[in-house]
Amino acid sequence: MSDALLVDVRIGAFNGLHLVHLARKLHPTMTVVAMTGFDDPVLRAEAEKAGATFFLKPVRPEDLHKTLFRDAS
Secondary structure (H helix, E strand, O other), X not given: OOXXXXXXOEEOOEEHHHHHHXXXXXXXXXXXXXXXXXXXXXXXXXXXXXXXXXXXXXXXXXXXXXXXXXXXX
């Protein structure tokens, strides 16, 4: 596994999707996972458009593992 970013979409007053966009600019090949406890299709679409894998919390450990290690040989 290379570097990865795991971010909650809603971090207090901060929007974690801003961090997703910044990470994509600086590290375009980094694995990015955005998660939230709010089942909002707009948030999901924005996260996926930014290149993040989106999870609704609680996240199943096996799903997170597959995402983080999908490119590992």
